[in-house]
Structure formats: structure tokens, C-alpha cells
Amino acid sequence: MASDDEKGKDPAPAAPAGKKLDRRDVLLGLSTVPALGLFGYAWSRQRAYEQKQKEAARPARAVPADLSEINVALLGAGAQGQVLVDAMLRIPGLRFRAVCDVWKEYNQKRVVNTLKKFKFEVNGYEDYREMLDKEKELDAVVIATPDFWHAPHTIDCLKAGKHVYCEKEMSNTLEGARSMVLAARETGKLLQIGHQRRSHPRYLHCYEKLLGEANILGRIVTVNGQWNRAVSPDIGYPERYAMPADRLKQYGFKSMEQFRNWRWYKGLGGGPIVDLGSHQIDIYNWFLGAAPAHVMASGGNDYHDPATHEWYDTAMVIYEYETKAGPVRAYYQTQTTNGSQGYFENFMGDQGTLVLSESEANYPGFLYRDPNAPAWDQWVQKGYVSAPKVQEAKPEGEEATLDVRESVSPDLHRVPVVLRDPYHQPHLENFFDTIRGTAKLHCPAEIGYETAVTVLKVNEAIEAKQRLSFRPEDFRI
Numbered sequence: 001m002a003s004d005d006e007k008g009k010d011p012a013p014a015a016p017a018g019k020k021l022d023r024r025d026v027l028l029g030l031s032t033v034p035a036l037g038l039f040g041y042a043w044s045r046q047r048a049y050e051q052k053q054k055e056a057a058r059p060a061r062a063v064p065a066d067l068s069e070i071n072v073a074l075l076g077a078g079a080q081g082q083v084l085v086d087a088m089l090r091i092p093g094l095r096f097r098a099v100c101d102v103w104k105e106y107n108q109k110r111v112v113n114t115l116k117k118f119k120f121e122v123n124g125y126e127d128y129r130e131m132l133d134k135e136k137e138l139d140a141v142v143i144a145t146p147d148f149w150h151a152p153h154t155i156d157c158l159k160a161g162k163h164v165y166c167e168k169e170m171s172n173t174l175e176g177a178r179s180m181v182l183a184a185r186e187t188g189k190l191l192q193i194g195h196q197r198r199s200h201p202r203y204l205h206c207y208e209k210l211l212g213e214a215n216i217l218g219r220i221v222t223v224n225g226q227w228n229r230a231v232s233p234d235i236g237y238p239e240r241y242a243m244p245a246d247r248l249k250q251y252g253f254k255s256m257e258q259f260r261n262w263r264w265y266k267g268l269g270g271g272p273i274v275d276l277g278s279h280q281i282d283i284y285n286w287f288l289g290a291a292p293a294h295v296m297a298s299g300g301n302d303y304h305d306p307a308t309h310e311w312y313d314t315a316m317v318i319y320e321y322e323t324k325a326g327p328v329r330a331y332y333q334t335q336t337t338n339g340s341q342g343y344f345e346n347f348m349g350d351q352g353t354l355v356l357s358e359s360e361a362n363y364p365g366f367l368y369r370d371p372n373a374p375a376w377d378q379w380v381q382k383g384y385v386s387a388p389k390v391q392e393a394k395p396e397g398e399e400a401t402l403d404v405r406e407s408v409s410p411d412l413h414r415v416p417v418v419l420r421d422p423y424h425q426p427h428l429e430n431f432f433d434t435i436r437g438t439a440k441l442h443c444p445a446e447i448g449y450e451t452a453v454t455v456l457k458v459n460e461a462i463e464a465k466q467r468l469s470f471r472p473e474d475f476r477i
């Protein structure tokens, strides 16, 4: 089953209304309607989805007596903004006060209307400074604008005394990310960066129990991961809701096409390596307990029209880490011309392998015990991993002969942790719990910065066509 968050990932292809299409929906849509008809298709899917969300979220409006209400605004009501609102509607104790989005005739209106259906008295704004001036009671702002707006939006919200949840990538520039860290420190307000896997219970279980307590993989020596996407049309928009040229220009966009597909443009986003890779490279650093020492990368615009896709559509990257346990080489690839095997991270140690993703449908946590590793019975008994399924090497056909030198296949275990809520809900909960003083941020500004340094260097390495080094001080502010 594709969960809500599967739909809410970095946007589904050609879903002009936003984010409500999962991969299955898109395939279905592509097979039943011509490309331009996708807009209507997306809309009807979205309506059905919103109805479900309403039902799922209804109990959350009753504020439990022991919870103080947190006044929240959304800044950036596009695909991801809607996903975050859908997740927040399931969290008790939040009061939505405002929605700010420059596309007021479309995205802003849609999210304001959604929230009004839930009986929230929300005001819509085009200009975030006006919102900050007028909405004095706000405690927190959740930001899901394009990456190049994150730094000014975050800094001004922090300076206005609000706690901020800001989507990844923290910023499209290192200077932007650095100034966000400094603003969080100066104001003493909370800044959570939206690397939601940091709060995913399966990732936490792997980090704390499997890699920490059990050291179940032994010494990790190599890592690989990927996010592959099939070719997809550019994101569109309904002509009658196009923004006027002067407003587009005022907010840094040259056209509606660029406004909808900002990820691909230099100066606005960072291309797939930043958009998708940042989620997973963040996990490399987290699980290895280190930042890389070197990076080399090959990439380019190998397929798409460079006039509308300024960033690289293909990137193949090798990081070299010096961890406490020894050197680690970590490969990562992202490409947008073939969706084979989707996305996952794969950690390989001298005693086992862990393959995981945030999805419940694909790679929901597989563990392979290497035949030379000590038995994992105690971890099975403790419930840390499922009982093994023995993999048998079998000849495929009658004529095939099993070579006796064939390696014995490792036993397959599963990570027995399932997330039934939308993917972003635990990370948002962690943010609101920290505001209430009952938790600690899972991805504060400093961690977001470390990941931004690690990821943004890839585009630099592709351009330089050489191995680049990091200094330890590059990751610190």
C-alpha cells in the first residue's frame, strides 16, 4: 500500500495541482488520460484524498486538557506544504492561524479552504512579512517554500520570535544555511530541518538498537544508495490560475514554467542530488557517525533539455569517510531517466547488510546475516530483528548445475518496525514536543548544516571533475 507520504515525497511527476499522486496513481493516470488531462485527474484524486484526510484527522481537533495549544502558520502551500498540513491535522494541540503563499489564487486558496473545513480561522497572506506583522500570536512557522527562499524566510521568522520547521534542503547555498544556524543561535528559537527520516521509528530503531546496541553489521566498510526516477513530464499548472509576470518576477521567477519546476534551475534549487539525495546522504552521515573526508562525482545533463533543466539529471557520487572504526566508501546515485528499484540505503558490514527506506512498500528494512557472523538469536529473542528466512541457492532449470563453490546466501531477517502514520508526522511531532519542552530536536540547524555541506559539494565536484576534500571545520560553525 502506498502511504500518504509516498504521495508526499518530492513531487510526483506531472502533478500540477501538487502532490496527491503516488507512483501508482501516475501510472494509472498516464495510461488513461492524455498528458494535459492529468490536471483534472489529479484534482479528482486530490478531492478523494482530502476527504479521507478529513476523516482521519477529525479526532485531533479536540485539544487534550494537558496540552497547551501551539499557534501555527504555514509558509509555502505547495505540494509539500499540503503534505505537512495533512500530517499536522493528525497532531493534537495545534491551532492553524495563517497560510502564506504567493500563488494566492491557487495553492494559498486550496490550503486555506482545507483548514477552514476543519474549523480553523485562518488568514491568507501573499507577503510573509505582513503575516509576521499581523499574526502576533504565532508560536511556530512551518516553511515549505522553494529552497532559495528558505534562508530569508527562516531568518525573518526566527527574528520575529517564532520557532521554525524548515523543509530540506536547508538552503541552496552554504551562506544561506550558515546564516540560518546563526539566526537560530542568536534568537534562541528552535529550528528543525525537515529531514524526516531522523524521526522515523524504523530509522531510529536501526540507529539505536541495531547499529548501536547490537552492532549487528559488525564493521561497516561500504555503503550504497540511490533514488532513481523514471522520465516524467515537467510540472504544469492550470492556465487560468497563472500568476502575473510582475508577481513572478517579484518573487524571483522568470515564468510559470520555472516557478513550477524551480528545482531544476541554478540559483533556485539544486537538482535531483540535492532534492532527493539530501534525504539519504543525511542518513549516511548519521549512521556512520561521521562527515565525509572526500567526494568525487560524475554527473551531467545527459538526457533532459538543458534550457529547462539547468541542474544535472544524473549524478554518481563516491564519498570517502574516516570513521572511528576505519575507512568507509559510500556510493550514491540519482538519475531521472529510469526508476529501477526506486530508493533505498544499503549499509554493508563484515557481519551483515541492512537495506532500508522510509517506504513500507519497498525496502521496509531487510537485514542479511553474513554466514561468518555470530548467530543473531539474541536479537531475534529481544524482538530487534525478525526470525530468519533461510535463503536457498537453487538451480533454476533442470539442466542447470549448482556449482559447489557457490557462496551460501545469507539469511534474510526483517526490521520489525512499521510506521502507520504519514512519513512526516513523527518529525513534526518531535518539533512540537520540543516547543512544549518534552523532547529534543532530532534535526537541529547544526545537523541540517552538516548535511547541506555534504550534499552541496557534489554539484561542485561534478563541475570540477576532480576529487574534492572536506576539512573538519567545513562542517562546523
Ligand SMILES: NC(=O)c1ccc[n+]([C@@H]2O[C@H](COP(=O)([O-])OP(=O)(O)OC[C@H]3O[C@@H](n4cnc5c(N)ncnc54)[C@H](O)[C@@H]3O)[C@@H](O)[C@H]2O)c1
Pocket (backbone or CB within 6 Å): 008, 009, 010, 011, 018, 075, 076, 077, 078, 079, 080, 081, 100, 101, 102, 103, 107, 108, 126, 128, 144, 145, 146, 147, 149, 167, 168, 169, 194, 195, 196, 251, 259, 260, 275
Ligand atoms: N521532506 C520531504 O520529503 C520533501 C518532499 C517534497 C518537498 N520538500 C521540500 O519542500 C519545499 C517545497 O517543495 P514543494 O514540492 O512543495 O514545491 P512547490 O513548488 O510545490 O511549492 C512551493 C510553494 O511555495 C510558494 N512560494 C514560492 N515562493 C514564495 C515566497 N517567496 N513566499 C511565499 N510562498 C512562496 C509557491 O507558490 C508554492 O505554493 C522544498 O524545499 C522541497 O525541497 C520536502
